[in-house]
Amino acid sequence: MSRIQQDRPTLSVSTHPIVRVLVGRLRCKETGVAAFRHLVSELTGLLLVEALDDLPLVDEPVTTPLGPAVSQRLAQPVVFVPILRAGLGMSEAASRMLPEAAICHVGLYRDEQTLRPVTYYDRLPRTGLEESVTVLLDPMLATGGTATAAIDLVRQHGARDVRFVGLIGAPEGVAALHDAHPTVAIVLAALDERLTTTDDPFPPGYILPGLGDAGDRQFGTA
Ligand code: URA
Numbered sequence: 001m002s003r004i005q006q007d008r009p010t011l012s013v014s015t016h017p018i019v020r021v022l023v024g025r026l027r028c029k030e031t032g033v034a035a036f037r038h039l040v041s042e043l044t045g046l047l048l049v050e051a052l053d054d055l056p057l058v059d060e061p062v063t064t065p066l067g068p069a070v071s072q073r074l075a076q077p078v079v080f081v082p083i084l085r086a087g088l089g090m091s092e093a094a095s096r097m098l099p100e101a102a103i104c105h106v107g108l109y110r111d112e113q114t115l116r117p118v119t120y121y122d123r124l125p126r127t128g129l130e131e132s133v134t135v136l137l138d139p140m141l142a143t144g145g146t147a148t149a150a151i152d153l154v155r156q157h158g159a160r161d162v163r164f165v166g167l168i169g170a171p172e173g174v175a176a177l178h179d180a181h182p183t184v185a186i187v188l189a190a191l192d193e194r195l196t197t198t199d200d201p202f203p204p205g206y207i208l209p210g211l212g213d214a215g216d217r218q219f220g221t222a
Contacts, residue, residue: 011174011186012050019046023189026167027211033220037089040139040218043167043189044093051135051165051187052078074098076133076161081106083138083150084121086215090137090165106153108146117149124157134159139214141169141188142195142207144176151181163187167214170195170207 014020025031026039055074062071080094081087084107091103107121134154141147141164151162163185164177172195174186196206206212216222 010178010182010184011188011191013169013188013191014047014050016046019043019189022046023167027209029212031217033217036217040089040167040214041093041096044090044137044165045097047165047167047187047189048094048097048135051163051185052133055133076131077101077128079104079125079129079132079134079159081124081134081136081150081154083108083136083146086139086218087137089214089218090139094135094137106150108149108153110145117145119149119153122153124154126157129154129157129159132159133161133163136162136164137166138164139167140207140210141166141173141177141186142205143170144173144180147173147177148180151177151184155181168192168207168210170210173207 022039022043026036056076057072058075059070060073062069078098078101080091080101080103082091082103082105084105094101095103102125104124105121106119106124108117108119111118136147136150138147147164154162165187167189169188169191171191174191177184177186192207192210194208196202196204196208198204211217213222
């Protein structure tokens with residue numbers, strides 16, 4: 001399903017035809033709020049299959065109408081961490097896939113004075129992350145600042161197996177995240193050209209060509 005980038009072995013960008021088609025619809029400026037949310041959810045489900053394809057299993061017995069059989073369950077709990085606000089739309093697909101997984105929201109903003117990320121919301125569990133697989137959800141990996149700070153936070157809470165699932169990434173964000181957390185797997189639906197700068201006719205820091213503001217497009221606040 002995915003192509004591993006040679007220079008960044010922890011990055012995988014999906015090449016699945018259905019992902020390609022859905023990303024194209026997501027990018028289109030004519031796609032309305034309801035369709036956009038639906039696409040975010042569908043893409044998240046497809047990417048999670050990819051991001052979690054190496055989870056260890058343990059056998060457990062199950063009884064079918066015809067008799068005993070061997071079934072499997074996940075050996076470790078999975079904890080999803082949607083980053084507010086744009087990651088909210090990805091959490092529905094995550095809980096549909098693994099209803100027993102905890103959904104632990106975090107919110108961060110950038111302090112304009114210090115330019116450092118500040119955590120304003122943190123519902124991470126105080127125990128148990130050490131044994132869990134922690135999956136951060138944020139549709140846009142732009143500068144990588146928020147994702148890196150969120151991973152710092154889950155690591156401070158003890159998380160060891162950490163993965164990042166996003167929809168579209170910029171090379172700058174992938175590089176920043178990979179440099180800060182080289183063991184974190186990054187799974188994306190698309191890797192775009194670059195971030196906008198002050199030389200572009202759009203606000204700086206957007207992914208180009210991207211899809212615009214993922215939060216505004218999910219929640220109709222543009
Ligand atoms: N966040 C967004 O929503 N879009 C971008 O292009 C970059 C960051």
